[in-house]
Amino acid sequence: MILEALINEEAVKEGDKAPDFELQRQDGGLFRLHDLLKEKNVVLYFYPKDSTPGCTKQACEFRNQYEVFKEFDAEVVGVSSDSLQSHQKFERVHQLPFTLLSDKGGQIRSIYGVPRRLGLLPGRVTYIIGKDKVVRAVYNSMNKPLEHINTALEVLRSINVEQKQIA
Template identity: 40%
Template sequence: MKIKFKKSALAAMAVILCTVTFSASKVAAQETLKKGDKAPDFSLKDQDGKDFQLADHLGKQKVVIFFYPKDESAVCTKEACAFRDAYAKYNDANALVIGINGGTVESHKAFQTKEHLPFQLLSDPGNKVLQMFGVKEQAFGEMKVSGRETFVIGKDGKIVYSFRDFMKGDEHSKQVLTYLSSK
């Protein structure tokens, strides 16, 4: 009788432990921010090593943040260049454009210089800000890369629009401009 009780108690403890562990991992995974959510404040270094604080720009203009996986990759370059080519339209819409990924300040400076990018590129070591926004990683077999998603933050600090398409980097700027021109 004692042996059955011990086995039952151990089994129950194992179930409880697994449930708590599974629930904790679900809580730790940030949901992707959506329209109406408040954008988290953050501070990151730009391509020149200067601090960029999101709060410094809210209330003054809309902020367009595009998260991209890697400087100099083919799809990411198309994405960044699409934002570059439409930069005057973003200025006309009173929208500040910034790009963010886990690359270094130095890699961002080289990328910005090579592609003549007129906006700031922010270095997010460990993808902490990417995670705060809930941008999901993409799996390619065994390899995972950071996600590609663009957010428009209104002057009030809330998300007003977002777009996600991993393989169509150049589509991000088009979609954001379509949104901005409709407002």
């Protein structure tokens, strides 16, 4: 319990600059967060495991709303510790149009401070990051995978309004 509290204090929070990282995409190419942020807002979501009921439901809802995310000039990026082969199968079976990253060993999960449930299960946390590399919102819920999509869309709506006012 004390360890969990320490991790949460070190977690990336709303208003923080998003830590940059590089990981392999499901197609084998290299993904770098700050390269994508030069062009788009990013919905970075950490999830426990490919092909489990909650994770499948969440990924499919991100897929179903993908065109709306694109309208808000946002890209969806999923991260789990599954292998590239697992991600490739998950993407193919569910026709996922977005990037999945393999965080073997959980280094990026650790950098972001994504908590574990019961100390064992990887958590489910979504970070909505503006093009300015600032985390605009963090949504943490293991049991409400679909709320991650709703929350991300709400935040992106407000970012979109903000960016239009500046332009």
